[in-house]
Amino acid sequence: MQQILARLRGRSDTLLCYDDIRQQLRAGPVVERGLQEIPLDKIVGSVGRSDDFTRSFLPKKDSDQERWARVKSAITELKGMPPIEVYQVGDAYFVIDGNHRVSVARQLGSDTISAHVTEVKTRVPLTADDDPSQMITKARYADFLEQTNLDELYPDANLLMTFGGQYKVLLKQIESECRLLSDGEDGRCVKENWEEAVKQWYEQVYLPVIQIIRELGVIYRFPERTEADIYVLLSEQREELEEALGWRLSPEEAIPALIEQRSSRPLLSRLLDSVAPALDDEPTTGRWREQQLALQRENHLFAKILILFEGIEDDWELLEQIVGIGEQDNDHILGLYVARDRQDAEREAVQQMRERFNARCEEAGLAGEFAVEIGRVDKIIVRRAAWVDLVVINLTNPPEIHPLARMRSSWGTIIQQCPRPILAVPNAVPSDHSRILLAYDGSLKANEALFVATYLAVRWRRELTVMTVPTQNTKASSIEQAQAYLEQYGVTWANYVVREEPIHQAIIDTAAEFESNLLIVGGFGRQPALRLMLGSTVEHLLREFEQPMLICR
Template sequence: MAEPPDGRMTAALHDFQRLRWRADIEHLLTRLRGQSDDLLPFEEVRQRVRATIAGDRQLRDIPLDAIVGSVGRYHDFNRSFLPRRDDDWQRWARVMVSVDNLHGWPPIEVYQIGDAYFVLDGNHRVSVARQLGMDHIQAYVTPLRSRAPIDPSMTLEEIIIAGEYAAFLELTQLDERRPGCDLRVTIAGQYEKLLRHIEQFRQQSSTADQSASLPEAACAWYDQMYQPIVDLIRERGLLRDFPKRTETDLYVWLCDHRDELTKQSGWEISFAQAADNLVTTPRGTEQLLERVIPDNLEPAVPAGSWRRHRRIDPASWLFHEILVPVSGNADGWKVLDQVLAWAQRETIRPLGLHVVRTKHQRTSAAAQAVVQEFIERCAAAGVHGECAVEVGPIDRAIRERTRLVDLVAIQVNHPPRPSPMARLASGLRTILRCSIRPVLTVPCVVDRVERILLAYDGSRKAEEALYLAAYLAVRWHLVLNVVTVLDGQASAEAVRLRAFSYLEQRNIAAGYIVERGEPASAIIFAAEQTRSDLLIMGGYSHRDPFSDLVIGSTAEAVLRTRRLPTIICQ
């Protein structure tokens, strides 16, 4: 190549020095962000993703921003192909000057893995081309094939994960046997867990005479275990809460979370329970406030929280898992008896909870006797039940488990008394205010529910009670009556019409009663007049705990009468 005029060489040298300064600044900024601006080393990437030559070399234009690595000079340039070495100025400047030279550039040589390119020959030409603002460059391209998808935006860590994906697909052949399957993850080490899941599934499915191969077991695992759980993840909308993760990430997390919950709770936790717990568990500031604020001063649960993250299918049962605290006393089995009476109409799984004061009591014969009696009572009713023993305050133990169930059933022995200090000290009030699930209070057992009464005042939590009353009326074939108790400032007829419109749209017949006066007394009077077996009403309307302490709650006043089972909705 002829020696270029000094003017062009000087200008090229100035360009090189400017790019060197930019390279140092980019390196500093990426380090501060905890990232890397290194080019990807081709050989390491090739080995990681198990790439092999897939065809002959071809000459074509390739996008410059898709060139992300180099075969031998990945230390000499950064990811933007800015020069990193001061002693490289002369070669870089000669390439820059040659742009205007009649000799021009020969095509560079690259390897291609997926959508990413790695320079074999022509690193300086790529650097100069990007400096000149070019979009494409002519190259001899040697394609390589890998089972893992590779794109130019990936970091080395992501390449390592892609390599694990390639090894996983090579073992399971899922990309061939289940075309279109997407099992990408964002954290290294996850594919080892998936292989363990597949192996466990294979062992559970194998017989004494026959055992499936790993690819066959992987297909069965994908169809029967993985895909149903991913469908659950989509139904619950979990990716909205974890936008930078994949469905397979959440599958692994959900499996781990379920195992941890099963270990902690003493119950066999389903994937649906684990998913609900995952989306309702407080995080960040909300979690900090829950830890700092005393239980009896926490704000009431917002209306609709109990079904916010769930898609309620009219064809499915609403209450499957029911939390049933039991004391073990002779009269302490009423609540379980009431729940088991419901088993004739609702497919339920009672989950018992026996709370003791000390760790020694947890393993005592008395505690184990309570567990055994719980299981036997459920079995006698033809229902599978489980019971766990926990140490600590009973109201806290119940609250922490509400996220694992659909309904909380509590025996009402000591309803909150009217005075503010008594309300503040009431564990039942804390549970009713802060439970994210509806609460069934049981002062007495009703063997068969035939008539239900809905207390409806048009509030948001009364709307939740209306939803539940409509469900029970249809699924259990019950007689429904609606009572509205309002003061002189509100229009009773307007509120009644809202309930009437909702029920009429769903072809649900109901009787309507309008009362005035003290709400609790009027509601109990309506229940007696209609011979109702079950009352449904909204919970605390004031989120501010101090307002309820001073003003009180209609739900508390109704509970103090201890007349009939009541479901309090959030």
């Protein structure tokens, strides 16, 4: 009956075989621990008699039941029993001698039993609660340790997984490190380099990712998984994303997709949409800033910069400007061409564009990657923006005045939905961004613009002017809030201006007065429907402002 109930509950009623466990967990030296009282519920197996008893030590055979009755009678009459003998593996015990005594003690309701204990050291600890599937996983972990010696090289290392079959992923990565160390040996992993490859992989590949996982609290999103599980999930997720995007990604860039991906949609749309908003939604204001601060990037906000290529000569002027910016911080430049169809994507001119882009990045000593995707420009930019820090677009077709024309413009979608700051450059106009104008109204999006302006002023000692226009929704005192924030970070050289005129005109006039060559603003303030009817300050500026404009959200 007990075996039937165990099956119905999905639990194993099998007593573990010590010899199997000893081999699977790579048993090592033994230590005599002497006579102890051990918990009966920690006894999970037997040496040589695992087939004769259930997990709770009830005898399976009639002959054993007769002996069980004799043992019980003897114990009852003598008021006690001699100690049993056990092996201890982790916090689990295996009976060497005394199986019937264990059985009787359990049936009599005892909690403990006296035992002569011999501890068996293993590469992987066993617990009394481990089920057969967990045993398989631990056996594979022991195999991994046997091949790598990680537990001896790093005694505190813990790479136990619940995905037992995924140690091959880790071994493959170590083999790649070994091949790199064995350069010149026909691409083979030389045995003499294996230990060094294990150390290099653990210290330079595995541990940095685990540190990110800990800092971002990823493990709390997956309480049933281990750190090594998350590492493998992240590695596989990253490979899929890189294949879909055509770009290389850092581990932390793959984390949002790992956390939020819950869908069975096709790979590209599923992975990209997992961190990019749907086109009828807005990304949360301030999310990008929070992510950058969580990753401790406050001294390098724009590590990855995406440039949209249109197949015109201005593309290369724009690239030159971004290369100049990228050289200051060794940024990663990502080029993107959005093709109308497959025929467009496969044109020789597009291939030449890729080659010229790669050559320029290589010449500048910058990491550069170029991707081609077919589809709508606005959708593709919004999706891919989630994997970069800044989107740069040549402003050749600004939003038009009429509502119907604005509905057809991709700019509305990009500004409203893009989860990253956008640098709009009118006709690739040259600028060194040395004189910044911040338009500030105290709103949440304006605070994001203030954050970026402060970074640029402090990081590159840029000139900065802050201006505001009092309105029904904006107090004149807003500029004092901006000043307090800037001075908190040591920016004491900024100019502060309050103007009484239409907002977009006030911005243009202030920029002219201070010869500003970079405007920083927050994104749309109005709701989409109202913006389509009445327009927005940002759209006015995109049409009329003749210098680069950084739009934050």
